[in-house]
Amino acid sequence: MPVVAGVDLGATAINYTLVDQQEQFLIGDLCEHPALTGEGPGVCLRQIAEGLEIAAKRAGVFPPDIVAVGLDTPGPASAAGQLSAQGSTNFQHPQWAGFDIREGLARMLEKPVSYLNDGNAAALWGHYTIFGANSRETSVSIIIGTGLGAGIIFDGSVVKGKNGFGGELGHVLIPYPRIAGTSGMQPECNCGRTGDLESVCSLTAIEKTLLPYLLPRYPGHDLEKLDRHQAAKLVRDLADNGDPMCREIFRIQAHALGLFFDQVVNAFDPDALVVGGGALETSQKFQNWFLEQVRLAMPPQRPEQAGIPIYVMPNGDTAGARGAAIEALKAARQGGLI
Numbered sequence: 367m368p369v370v371a372g373v374d375l376g377a378t379a380i381n382y383t384l385v386d387q388q389e390q391f392l393i394g395d396l397c398e399h400p401a402l403t404g405e406g407p408g409v410c411l412r413q414i415a416e417g418l419e420i421a422a423k424r425a426g427v428f429p430p431d432i433v434a435v436g437l438d439t440p441g442p443a444s445a446a447g448q449l450s451a452q453g454s455t456n457f458q459h460p461q462w463a464g465f466d467i468r469e470g471l472a473r474m475l476e477k478p479v480s481y482l483n484d485g486n487a488a489a490l491w492g493h494y495t496i497f498g499a500n501s502r503e504t505s506v507s508i509i510i511g512t513g514l515g516a517g518i519i520f521d522g523s524v525v526k527g528k529n530g531f532g533g534e535l536g537h538v539l540i541p542y543p544r545i546a547g548t549s550g551m552q553p554e555c556n557c558g559r560t561g562d563l564e565s566v567c568s569l570t571a572i573e574k575t576l577l578p579y580l581l582p583r584y585p586g587h588d589l590e591k592l593d594r595h596q597a598a599k600l601v602r603d604l605a606d607n608g609d610p611m612c613r614e615i616f617r618i619q620a621h622a623l624g625l626f627f628d629q630v631v632n633a634f635d636p637d638a639l640v641v642g643g644g645a646l647e648t649s650q651k652f653q654n655w656f657l658e659q660v661r662l663a664m665p666p667q668r669p670e671q672a673g674i675p676i677y678v679m680p681n682g683d684t685a686g687a688r689g690a691a692i693e694a695l696k697a698a699r700q701g702g703l704i
Contacts, residue, residue, distance in 0.1 A: 368433045368704045371421065372691025373414055373471075374487065374684075375439045377403055377456035380414055382421035383687040384432070385695055387704050389499055392425035396683055406459040407467070411474045418475070433703040435479045436694030437471055438487035438686045445530035447481030480690075480697045485509060486524045486533055487689035489517020492640035492679040494692050497522075503637040506630045507679065508535065508623060510645035513556075514564035518634065524693065536564035538626065545621045545663070547614070551579050566622040569644070573598035576615045584611040606648040619645070620656050624663025631664075631671050642679025653678050 367386065374381040380399045384392040399417025403410050422429045440457070442450040447468025454462055468481040482490065489507035497503045501522045509515035514536035518525040525532040542553060542561045553565035553575045565571055573594050581590055589597040589604075589611075605612035627639055641660070646653055657676050667674075679685060698704040 367427060367431055368698075369425070369427055369431050370691055370694045370698050370704065371418060371432050371435045372487075372687040372689070372694065373418065373435060373437045374484065374686035374690060375401060375403070375410075375414065375437065375467075376484075377401065377440070380417050381684060381687045382417060383684060383691050384421060384425045384427065385688075385691045389695070391688065391691075392427065393421060397421050397424060403457045403462070404459055406461045407465050407470060408461075410457075411467075411470055414471060415474050432477065434694045434698040434701075435471065435475060435477055436482070436487075436690030436692070436697075437468060437479055438482045438484045438690040439467060441483040441485075441530070443467070443481075443483055443530055445481075445526040445528075445532075447479075478694075478697065478701065478703070480694045482524060482526075482690055482693050483530065484686050485515030486517040486526065487687075487693065488515060488642060488679065488685040489519060489533065489640070489689065490524055490692050491681070491685040491689035492517075492642055492677070493519040493522075493638075494689070495680055496638055496640070496677060499692055499695065504634055505638040505640055506535070506627075506634060506636050507640040507642065508563075508567075508626075509679070509685070510567055510569075510619070510641070510643040512569045514568045515643070520634070535626070535630075536568070537562045538629070540566070540622055540625045540629075542566055542622060542625070544625060545618055548579075548618060551575065563622060563626050567619045567626075569598055571619070572601050572615060576618060577601070580611055580614060587611055602645060602648065606652045616645075616656060617659050620659035621663035624660040625665075627660065627676075628664045628667075631667060631674060635671065636674060639674060639676045640679050641676065642682050642685060644682065646678055647682055 372383040382397045448466045451464045472479040488509045492507040493505045505519045516535035517533040555565035601612045605616045
């Protein structure tokens, strides 16, 4: 039975999935293996190959049944899978600089390998859950985590761009002073920009900007006693449980996203908007409230565009591997492998 694999390579762990010709995923939850990226490309590629055999056994298929592999990694990297000459943000070994990870894995596995960055892979999964694998629709996805990943699926295909940086929406500037309750706030992004989406809407933004800005308004708050890095990690669950200051943090983030989505609607006229990532691994009630806040912040739309749906991306932990698998499945079909 020919199948296709999805491999989501992170800094510390590799997540796998397998999908068959009927687009049925054969692994339902996390299937992880240590990445060992800190030991360099050679060791890491062997880890990927070893973990893929384990995943195949778990799915009840033989390794030769895997006819193609989809890989996603953090960037920056070219559309073809060559990491930046400065290396990947999350892969610290010097040999990663300029390394062609797609080609390297293809040689290791002796199988065709397709490549996406992790934001595009998650976006493709979000699109697939709404429209299926053979759609012609357009969607824009935002994945809120430590930073902010994103992806654009236009006419059913991932927008990669000339150099592989298409869909880097986290660094689009937004009119953040329009967000109520943020007078005097100066959100700085690690990329050097002031006021891009990631500088307001990410875990890093909570630590660097939103907590220092809001804590003085809530004297005696429990998070005041903690290191900012640790405190930032607690904000989501406190917000989910109704903490007023943490809710205010997420309101600001939702309103930043609403202002951004207004630009997206005018630029792409999409069929759907999708939000995912760790920020929304919360109760359904909180997710609904967050999406309502996003809507509230969006300026009035044309009547024809006012009803564009906003979805929460499902299966957040496995989104990258599943999106990579969908990309590989498309390539395998086009190549007559499946």
